[in-house]
Amino acid sequence: MNSRRATAMIRWVLAFAALAGIVLVYRRWLHVNPATTALTLLLLILLLAAEWGLRYAVVISLSATVCYNFFFLPPLGTFTISDPQNWLALLAFLCTAILASRLSQQARNEATDARSRQRELEMLLRLSRELLQTDSMAALLSAIPAAVTSVTAARSGMLYLLEGDKLYQAGEIEASQQELPHLHQLASDLTSVTEDGGVLQIPIRSGVRPKGLVGLRAVTLSAETSEAIGSLVSIAIDRVQALESVARGEAAKESERLRTLMIDSITHELRTPLTSIKGAATALLSGPVAQEQTKELLEIIDEESDRLNSLVSEAVEMAQLDAQQVQMHFSPVSVRGLIADACASCAWIKDQHPVHVDIPDGLQVKADPVMLQKVLCNLLENAAKYSAAGSPITITAVGDHGGIAISVADRGIGIDLSEQSLIFERFYRGRAHAGGEKFGTGMGLAISRAITEAHGGSLNVTSQPERGSVFTVSLPFGVIPA
Numbered sequence: 001m002n003s004r005r006a007t008a009m010i011r012w013v014l015a016f017a018a019l020a021g022i023v024l025v026y027r028r029w030l031h032v033n034p035a036t037t038a039l040t041l042l043l044l045i046l047l048l049a050a051e052w053g054l055r056y057a058v059v060i061s062l063s064a065t066v067c068y069n070f071f072f073l074p075p076l077g078t079f080t081i082s083d084p085q086n087w088l089a090l091l092a093f094l095c096t097a098i099l100a101s102r103l104s105q106q107a108r109n110e111a112t113d114a115r116s117r118q119r120e121l122e123m124l125l126r127l128s129r130e131l132l133q134t135d136s137m138a139a140l141l142s143a144i145p146a147a148v149t150s151v152t153a154a155r156s157g158m159l160y161l162l163e164g165d166k167l168y169q170a171g172e173i174e175a176s177q178q179e180l181p182h183l184h185q186l187a188s189d190l191t192s193v194t195e196d197g198g199v200l201q202i203p204i205r206s207g208v209r210p211k212g213l214v215g216l217r218a219v220t221l222s223a224e225t226s227e228a229i230g231s232l233v234s235i236a237i238d239r240v241q242a243l244e245s246v247a248r249g250e251a252a253k254e255s256e257r258l259r260t261l262m263i264d265s266i267t268h269e270l271r272t273p274l275t276s277i278k279g280a281a282t283a284l285l286s287g288p289v290a291q292e293q294t295k296e297l298l299e300i301i302d303e304e305s306d307r308l309n310s311l312v313s314e315a316v317e318m319a320q321l322d323a324q325q326v327q328m329h330f331s332p333v334s335v336r337g338l339i340a341d342a343c344a345s346c347a348w349i350k351d352q353h354p355v356h357v358d359i360p361d362g363l364q365v366k367a368d369p370v371m372l373q374k375v376l377c378n379l380l381e382n383a384a385k386y387s388a389a390g391s392p393i394t395i396t397a398v399g400d401h402g403g404i405a406i407s408v409a410d411r412g413i414g415i416d417l418s419e420q421s422l423i424f425e426r427f428y429r430g431r432a433h434a435g436g437e438k439f440g441t442g443m444g445l446a447i448s449r450a451i452t453e454a455h456g457g458s459l460n461v462t463s464q465p466e467r468g469s470v471f472t473v474s475l476p477f478g479v480i481p482a
């Protein structure tokens with residue numbers, strides 16, 4: 001305030017000094033005709049109107065008229081005017097000066113208006129860009145007060161929603177939970193933008209139905225811009241609501257599709273071992289069977305029951321992972337320890353294959369150790385199962401601050417390119433093994449991929465037939481202690 005007053009004071013002094021300067025120069029030294037003097041004074045007045053506004057221009061116009069009369073119109077040195085023509089000249093000077101000042105001020109006002117409209121438009125554009133960035137309702141609602149506060153340069157901002165009686169704030173936190181009933185009432189009644197106690201209250205509506213309000217402290221905005229902010233916020237909320245409801249519908253459809261697929265696959269897969277068990281049991285019951293054949297039939301029943309058992313438990317596990325019913329317990333775990341545990345839980349592999357492990361010291365990852373061990377075990381068992389006894393298996397891990405990658409490489413039979421994406425499908429078994437002598441359910445990799453994805457990571461393969469395969473588990477949240 002003080003600095004504004006000082007600026008005004010300096011401007012007055014300068015304006016009068018300029019007027020005095022012109023009078024002095026023309027009176028003392030240059031002695032030009034009165035018309036040139038009048039034009040010079042007019043120029044000064046126009047400059048003042050354009051740069052500093054009408055106030056300065058009008059006062060200096062009046063003062064210039066007086067000086068013009070006194071110093072330049074005969075009789076000089078008096079305020080009387082002898083020639084009626086000079087009266088006309090003086091009047092013309094005064095009118096031109098004031099008219100030109102007004103025009104110049106008008107142009108100035110329009111320029112200021114245009115600039116502030118442009119600023120507000122840019123602000124609305126920035127706000128719409130920020131509000132359209134998020135697709136999740138929770139993230140949007142907490143981002144709205146901060147976004148509105150930052151684009152309008154308000155001291156603080158808040159968003160109140162009638163639905164759920166929810167309050168979100170940014171900047172200096174002001175409204176407390178006790179004020180919710182008051183806000184509820186205010187949001188229900190507010191029909192247009194209002195200013196109350198330094199807080200701009202903008203209604204948010206869906207059609208004509210009140211939805212809530214945005215409050216902004218210490219900000220000056222035109223009514224149109226405030227209304228536009230309210231509409232933008234309302235559209236952003238409606239948009240995310242629509243997106244979420246579409247996503248929910250799609251998730252429900254996908255879950256239904258998976259359920260049907262699962263039931264179809266289980267019925268199909270269960271039929272094979274059941275048929276074998278039924279056949280063996282019928283053969284045993286049909287009459288006396290040689291002892292050797294009895295043993296063979298009983299072995300079939302035993303193996304096929306095991307297969308049935310694995311199928312059912314893996315199908316249940318897959319269904320639980322699909323329904324996100326498996327509780328993950330994430331904690332920082334040592335990758336070396338994780339791999340050691342996985343190797344220990346399928347120790348039979350070491351009897352058939354040399355296993356090389358190459359992991360940097362201190363590498364850690366944030367994971368559910370039990371679940372991740374299951375993935376590694378499955379990859380190790382597959383590496384052993386699908387490669388000739390004696391061929392090496394190599395486990396490596398690398399990591400940086402972005403994540404870690406654990407790879408299990410074998411020099412086995414490899415996977416044809418056409419099958420490399422299919423093997424992650426549930427119940428899919430490699431063409432060479434379906435119904436063959438390698439026991440399996442086709443669920444291992446599907447389960448492993450689901451577990452990895454639940455960690456926010458991915459499971460991929462690179463492979464060449466007859467040369468071997470490398471399965472890589474990539475996980476975010478890699479932690480390498482300094």
Ligand code: ADP
Binds near residue numbers: 384412413423424443
């Ligand atoms: P399963 O091993 O029970 O058949 P998986 O889901 O673990 O089921 O694997 C699916 C298919 O992927 C296997 O049938 C096999 O054809 C192929 N596969 C998996 N791991 C390897 C590997 N290390 N080398 C070659 N083929 C593999």
